[in-house]
Amino acid sequence: MRDISARRKVEQERELLIEQLLKALADIKRLEGILPLCSFCKKIRGEGGYWEPVESYIRNHSAADISHGLCPDCLKKHYPEFSD
Numbered sequence: 001m002r003d004i005s006a007r008r009k010v011e012q013e014r015e016l017l018i019e020q021l022l023k024a025l026a027d028i029k030r031l032e033g034i035l036p037l038c039s040f041c042k043k044i045r046g047e048g049g050y051w052e053p054v055e056s057y058i059r060n061h062s063a064a065d066i067s068h069g070l071c072p073d074c075l076k077k078h079y080p081e082f083s084d
Contacts, residue, residue: 029062 035057036045043051055066076083 027063031058031062 037043037054038045038051041051042054044054044057045051046057058064058066070079072083
């Protein structure tokens with residue numbers, strides 16, 4: 001008789017890894033296709049035809065989160081007293 005405990009351990013680890021990868025794949029949310037974006041207010045028309053802020057749409061349809069900031073051009077335009 002041969003000791004196959006090492007082989008069984010490797011197979012169990014492989015099965016666990018496959019299970020973890022399948023779970024991770026199921027958790028992935030991906031944005032793809034064309035997003036109908038309003039040219040003025042930047043809201044996105046969702047599946048139900050309702051317009052929602054781009055931040056909400058991204059949060060609900062992807063794993064990404066939104067952080068707000070100001071680019072240098074908008075800082076100059078809207079807060080010139082704080083720009084160089």
